[in-house]
Amino acid sequence: TMVPAHTACALLSLAPLLVLGVPPIWTQPEQVHLSYPGVPGSMLVTWTTFNKTESMVEYGLLGSRLFDMSTKGDVALFVDSGVEKRKMFIHRVTLTGLKPAATYVYHCGSDVGWSDMFSFTALNDSSSFSPRFAFYGDLGNENPQSLARLQKETQLGMYDVILHIGELPDNARIGDVFMTQIQSIAAYVELNFLSAIFGCTESLWYSWNLGSAHIISLSTEVYFYLEFGLELLFNQYEWLKKDLEEANKPENRAVRPWIITMGHRPMYCSDDDQDDCTKFHSYVRLGRNDTKPPAPGLEDLFYRCGVDLELWAHEHTYERLWPVYGDKVCNGSKDQPYVNPKAPVHIITGSAGCREKTDRFNPNPKEWSAFRSTDYGYTRMQLVNATHLYLEQVSDDQYGKVIDSIWVVKERHGFSAWS
Incomplete structure (x- = not known):
């Protein structure tokens, strides 16, 4: 199983909020990325948060109704090995049954915080595919x-x-x-x-x-x-x-x-x-x-x-x-x-x-x-x-x-x- 590398949650984009004394949104998904788990018709979506939340991806085919499908996944605590020993949560959701070469629109997170909307094209599993x-x-x-x-x-x-x-x-x-x-x-x-x-x-x-x-x-x-x-x-x-x-x-x-x-x-x-x-x-x-x-x-x-x-x-x-x-x-x-x-x-x-x-x-x-x-x-x-x-x-x-x-x-x- 392929798992993407070391992830954590960035605060830099929240700097203006910190200056104003407004606490950052600890439930907001950060560092969204895709990886291929090696099984045809699948895609792994990974992101991080600072608070523990649900792990959900809502998605749908491009051109159809937005987010008409959803899949839940797992969340795991990650503790920084450095001096600060910061805690963060890594979310992983595997989408399955994807149509080869079809384009999907998705966002990830939970009802306490969603990512931006992104899109991806499911990998073609044919051996004649020219990636x-x-x-x-x-x-x-x-x-x-x-x-x-x-x-x-x-x-x-x-x-x-x-x-x-x-x-x-x-x-x-x-x-x-x-x-x-x-x-x-x-x-x-x-x-x-x-x-x-x-x-x-x-x-x-x-x-x-x-x-x-x-x-x-x-x-x-x-x-x-x-x-x-x-x-x-x-x-x-x-x-x-x-x-x-x-x-x-x-x-x-x-x-x-x-x-x-x-x-x-x-x-x-x-x-x-x-x-x-x-x-x-x-x-x-x-x-x-x-x-x-x-x-x-x-x-x-x-x-x-x-x-x-x-x-x-x-x-x-x-x-x-x-x-x-x-x-x-x-x-x-x-x-x-x-x-x-x-x-x-x-x-x-x-x-x-x-x-x-x-x-x-x-x-x-x-x-x-x-x-x-x-x-x-x-x-x-x-x-x-x-x-x-x-x-x-x-x-x-x-x-x-x-x-x-x-x-x-x-x-x-x-x-x-x-x-």
């Missing part, structure tokens, strides 16, 4: 440079899904502001969160199907925060192994030929900040030998299971790699490197906007580095069909210009495609 994605990482609340462009494009209906590949704030008040900022995206289109911080999600790893793809979200933090328990690392590895084995069964791979992973910290990168991915012996890629027992890395597993595309963030840059395995380029051919590539394709997109500004690159990258940019921006993707996938990078610094694009073409998927 359009935007994805990015490290969108900071202090410098969310790409946010305005993403807001507009989302509300124009350009995307079916948005993937947030970490990094989410670990401070509750900062998290409040961040979640409020992205409501203008997340309340209109399904937003998958990948948290880079422990404790923000009830599930640190999960998978789901969309169109011709099986998409896997994983935690790279299990390789770095061993104080939370080494068993997390091994549990995830075993889960990944079973999930990939299931996805590779001939009957499943025939329907969902593309396997795409999303994780926060990359296996490879050419930044000069001495992060894990800048080292040959990357923990994420090769595992750790300083644990008992030694911890396995992910590169061999993903290669054996024929993962097609690996999406990463963390580095505050954009970098596209040639198909790579074992630190070596494995292009399909000299002239068409992404046509029938001989290894997974890696994309790093961590420059949506961050307080620390974009990173610097190593002036002498390894041969697997194909294209690099320090512009703020984000990535678009379309799963066109079972054989063709399109990717492009948008520069916000250059007013939405597409600065990089590739087609990945695969006539075969799975481990046999590498030979």
Whole structure:
């Protein structure tokens, strides 16, 4: 089950009321966002309040009578792990029986406070569906440079899904502001969160199907925060192994030929900040030998299971790699490197906007580095069909210009495609 990340309730919009001495509305829904629970015909609506209230979504088909359907859900107490130990309530309501590709209008809350009115389009559960994605990482609340462009494009209906590949704030008040900022995206289109911080999600790893793809979200933090328990690392590895084995069964791979992973910290990168991915012996890629027992890395597993595309963030840059395995380029051919590539394709997109500004690159990258940019921006993707996938990078610094694009073409998927 996929559960969106760490949420809390923002007070900034209530500042004028506080100044006047009028108490804020503790029952007012904040930080509304959508996510896909992985079951066809469903959508999960999540929001927060500071007081405990009912959890209700009223909704209806666009063009029909408003709010002629309603669904109740659950509310859970969340206590901020910071110094303030603030309490807030997280509401979750799962809508079911939605018509594929139909547009719904909804609001959420209770009779003591309702959200604004939003709309969404239910996901098409057909394997021939060609979903359009935007994805990015490290969108900071202090410098969310790409946010305005993403807001507009989302509300124009350009995307079916948005993937947030970490990094989410670990401070509750900062998290409040961040979640409020992205409501203008997340309340209109399904937003998958990948948290880079422990404790923000009830599930640190999960998978789901969309169109011709099986998409896997994983935690790279299990390789770095061993104080939370080494068993997390091994549990995830075993889960990944079973999930990939299931996805590779001939009957499943025939329907969902593309396997795409999303994780926060990359296996490879050419930044000069001495992060894990800048080292040959990357923990994420090769595992750790300083644990008992030694911890396995992910590169061999993903290669054996024929993962097609690996999406990463963390580095505050954009970098596209040639198909790579074992630190070596494995292009399909000299002239068409992404046509029938001989290894997974890696994309790093961590420059949506961050307080620390974009990173610097190593002036002498390894041969697997194909294209690099320090512009703020984000990535678009379309799963066109079972054989063709399109990717492009948008520069916000250059007013939405597409600065990089590739087609990945695969006539075969799975481990046999590498030979």
